[in-house]
Structure formats: C-alpha cells, structure tokens
Amino acid sequence: MTTTVLRTEGLVVGYGGRPVLDHFSFDLRANEVLCLIGHNGAGKSTLLKCLFGLVPRQGGQVYLDEKPLNHIEPRRLTAAGLSLVPEGRGVFPGLTVAETMKMGLWAAGVPKDLREERLDWVMSVLPALHAFYQQRAGTLSGGQQQIASIGRALLSRPRCLLMDEPSIGLAPKLFQDLLQPIRQLQRDTGMSILLVEQNVKEALKISDRVVVMKSGAIIREALPEELADNAKLMELY
Numbered sequence: 001m002t003t004t005v006l007r008t009e010g011l012v013v014g015y016g017g018r019p020v021l022d023h024f025s026f027d028l029r030a031n032e033v034l035c036l037i038g039h040n041g042a043g044k045s046t047l048l049k050c051l052f053g054l055v056p057r058q059g060g061q062v063y064l065d066e067k068p069l070n071h072i073e074p075r076r077l078t079a080a081g082l083s084l085v086p087e088g089r090g091v092f093p094g095l096t097v098a099e100t101m102k103m104g105l106w107a108a109g110v111p112k113d114l115r116e117e118r119l120d121w122v123m124s125v126l127p128a129l130h131a132f133y134q135q136r137a138g139t140l141s142g143g144q145q146q147i148a149s150i151g152r153a154l155l156s157r158p159r160c161l162l163m164d165e166p167s168i169g170l171a172p173k174l175f176q177d178l179l180q181p182i183r184q185l186q187r188d189t190g191m192s193i194l195l196v197e198q199n200v201k202e203a204l205k206i207s208d209r210v211v212v213m214k215s216g217a218i219i220r221e222a223l224p225e226e227l228a229d230n231a232k233l234m235e236l237y
C-alpha cells in the first residue's frame, strides 16, 4: 500500500483574490522524490509556499499523514517533520554559514544539548560545508550558497523536504554534485522530497515520479523514463 505524506484536495491558493491554484489535488508519497515541473507562472512555487504556510489557502484541504492540517504554519510544520529550501537560496549575505546554522538550529527548535550532534550530522551529509563554514554567505558562489541553504533545511532532520528550484544559476555538474548526497540521504532514511525544478533533464535523474503543471493544474503524471525523450517533454511545454 502506498503511504501518503502530504496531500491536497481541492486546494485554492492565489493572490489578491485571484486563484493561481484552483481546486488543485496531488499527493507526495513516503520514500519518493516527486519532481514538479511546468511553465513559468504555472503555480509551482505558490504550491510549495502554501504547503509550508507562507501563502494562505483560500479553500480546499491539506493533509499531513492523512490528517487534515487546520493551521498551516512554518514552525508547526517544522516540528511535524517538514522543511523548505526556498527559491533564491534563503541565506543572509551578511551572516557566515556558521551563524546561519546557529540561527537555523534555534529556529528549528533543536534542544540545546542536541545542537552539536545535529550540526555534525548535517556536516556528514554535506561535507562540502566544511570548506566555507566561516565565510559570509554573500561571498560564496551560487553552489556554495545552495549547499548552505540545504544544510540549514536539514537541521530539523526533516522526513519531508520541499525544494524550490535548487538548480538556479548552477551548472548541471554542480547541480548533480549538490543533489546526489540528498538523494543518498533520501534513500537511506526513506525521506520524501517534493522538488520543483526548471532544469528538467537534471532533476529527472534523481526523481521517482513527475508531475507536470500548466496554469495552476496538473496536465500529466509520469515516470521519469517516460519523459526522458526530449520530444515528449516538448509536447508538454
């Protein structure tokens, strides 16, 4: 039986009274990487933001572990095992990575006596962090900033990770270097990942299932291998 971690039913979300997602239903299953692709403006980021409580929903329901979420709020969701890697890296340029992590541990509500161990764990998942740990985020390359952003998101030891376009500004090889440790972690722990990506070719390499969105609706669900052929992908864009 398939276990659903996150599910929406008839979700309505928008801005200024105009819905972007109108009766949107989808599910993220346990132990999968679900890749969400689609045109600019299709509503992918809006979905992620709503799932993490950053944009309010106007209608419909969100279920976590098949239980309806009445109050969708970041702190509560973090405590329940969700974490977000926001679009645009989500690091403060003036803070060092060490300071960012310190703040992240506090924000994730990690008890004081567990913080050192938690940090060691994140560093073991993303050893590349060591090389620029004392540098200010603003002085880092795009790839390093993205590693720091993912590291921060892992501080809560999430069982469900929402990632909004982690590849932006990265060369394909760098993107794979970044995603492979996360895929490994996902396989080792059975974590679920909802990955929003424009870099479809690279994202499909680490995905188990793909959902294609257009104008706020799902127009196709497929396995990555079904979309490996470029022509098939083009038909959807």
Ligand SMILES: Nc1ncnc2c1ncn2[C@@H]1O[C@H](COP(=O)(O)OP(=O)(O)OP(=O)(O)O)[C@@H](O)[C@H]1O
Binding pocket: 015, 020, 038, 039, 040, 041, 042, 043, 044, 045, 046, 047, 198
């Ligand atoms: N804060 C906002 N206020 C008003 N409209 C917004 C806001 N954020 C997004 N939108 C609009 O909502 C629609 C969906 O945007 P969204 O960012 O969710 O799409 P997306 O699929 O993630 O696209 P992209 O890949 O370009 O990020 C777009 O028409 C966008 O202009």
